[in-house]
Amino acid sequence: MIWTIVSGLIVGALLGFVMQRTRFCLTGGFRDMYVQKNNKMFYALLIAISIQAIGLYVLTSMNIIHIEYEAFSVIGTILGSFVFGIGIVLAGGCATGTWYRAGEGLIGSWIALFMYALFAAMTKVGVLKPLLDKLNSVSVVNADLSKSTGIPFWIYLVFLIMVTVILVVKTLNKPKPKFAMPKLKQKFTGVRHVFFEKRYHPFVAAVAIGIIALIAWPMSISTGRNYGLGITTPSANLLQFLVNGDTKLIDWGVFLVLGIFLGSYIAARGSREFKWRLPEKTTIRNSVIGGAFMGIGASLAGGCSIGNGLVSTATMNTQGWISLLFMILGTWFMSYFLFVRPMKQAKKVINLKPKAA
Numbered sequence: 001m002i003w004t005i006v007s008g009l010i011v012g013a014l015l016g017f018v019m020q021r022t023r024f025c026l027t028g029g030f031r032d033m034y035v036q037k038n039n040k041m042f043y044a045l046l047i048a049i050s051i052q053a054i055g056l057y058v059l060t061s062m063n064i065i066h067i068e069y070e071a072f073s074v075i076g077t078i079l080g081s082f083v084f085g086i087g088i089v090l091a092g093g094c095a096t097g098t099w100y101r102a103g104e105g106l107i108g109s110w111i112a113l114f115m116y117a118l119f120a121a122m123t124k125v126g127v128l129k130p131l132l133d134k135l136n137s138v139s140v141v142n143a144d145l146s147k148s149t150g151i152p153f154w155i156y157l158v159f160l161i162m163v164t165v166i167l168v169v170k171t172l173n174k175p176k177p178k179f180a181m182p183k184l185k186q187k188f189t190g191v192r193h194v195f196f197e198k199r200y201h202p203f204v205a206a207v208a209i210g211i212i213a214l215i216a217w218p219m220s221i222s223t224g225r226n227y228g229l230g231i232t233t234p235s236a237n238l239l240q241f242l243v244n245g246d247t248k249l250i251d252w253g254v255f256l257v258l259g260i261f262l263g264s265y266i267a268a269r270g271s272r273e274f275k276w277r278l279p280e281k282t283t284i285r286n287s288v289i290g291g292a293f294m295g296i297g298a299s300l301a302g303g304c305s306i307g308n309g310l311v312s313t314a315t316m317n318t319q320g321w322i323s324l325l326f327m328i329l330g331t332w333f334m335s336y337f338l339f340v341r342p343m344k345q346a347k348k349v350i351n352l353k354p355k356a357a
Helices: 003-021 025-033 040-061 074-089 095-102 107-125 129-136 145-149 155-170 190-196 202-221 232-242 252-270 281-301 307-314 318-352
Strands: none
Touching: 003 095, 003 190, 003 202, 003 252, 003 281, 025 040, 025 202, 025 318, 040 129, 040 145, 040 155, 040 202, 040 307, 074 107, 074 129, 074 252, 074 281, 074 318, 095 107, 095 145, 095 155, 095 232, 129 252, 129 281, 145 155, 145 318, 190 252, 202 232, 202 252, 202 307, 232 252, 281 307
C-alpha cells in the first residue's frame, strides 16, 4: 500500500506540476483549433501520444507490460465524447485541467470537479447506470485496432510519428510574427527561474507529459492496476470513498489525481500564481453544468481527454481515436455558442451603427 500511495502521488504531482507551469490545456487547444485556427496544442497532444506509443511498443515487445483491449460501444463512445466536449468548454477545463486549476485556487474548478466526480459516480454505479448499461450493449466492437484491421501496431506507430513530425516541423518553420511579446520582469534566478518562472513552448511540455504518461504504466502495473493515466474512474472512486468509506475503492489512480492537485498547488505557490478566486454567477452555472456533462460523457465514452485522448490513442485503441475525434467536435459545437456566435453578433452590431459624419 505504501508503494501505491508514493508512486501514485509522485506521478500525479509531476503531471500536475508540468501542466500548471506550462499551461498545457487540451480544452483550450481543441477550442483554438476552431475559434482561432490555431492547431499548436493539438500537435502538442500528438507529440505526447507518439512518445508514449513508442515507449509502449518497446515495453510490450520486451514483455515488460501487456496491454489489455476491451470491447466497447461505438454509439456510447460517440455520444459520451461529444457530451464531454461540450462539458469541458462550459467548465473551462478538461478532467485533468479541472484538477490542476483547483490546485491554483479557482473556486469554479472546485465546483466543476465536484460535479464531474459526482455525475461520473452516478453514471458508473448510481441512478444513471441503466443508461450506461443500455449504451454499452449496442454497437459493441473490438477495441484492438491492429487485430480488427490486421495491420501491425508498428505500422500505425510509424504513420503516427510521420504525421506528427511533418506537422511539428511545418509549425516550427512558420515565420514568427514581427511583433514580440514584452518580456516579463525576472523575479527568480537559477533553478527557481527554470521551475517557477520560465515560459515553455507547448511542444516542450508535450515531451514531458508524454514521458510522464509512459512512466505511469509500469508504476501503475506494479500496484496491480493494468493501465496508465486515468482521471474519471479515480475521481468517482474518491468521491464514493468519502461517502461510504470503502477502502477497496482506493487504488493507484486515486493517488494519481490527488497528486495532480498537489503538484499544481506546489507549482502555483512557487510561481506566486496561487490565489483563491470566486467566480461570477455565470461561471458558477457553467461550472455546474459543465462538470455534470463531463462526468456523464466521460463515463459513457469510457474515458476523458487523458484516458481516451492521450492514453488509449497511444495503445492504438479504436475507442481512443473515435473518442478524441468526437471530443473535439463537441468542443467546437459548444465553442460556437459561447465564443463564435457572440463575436459575430458583436461585429454585426458594430457594422449597423451609423458612422460619424
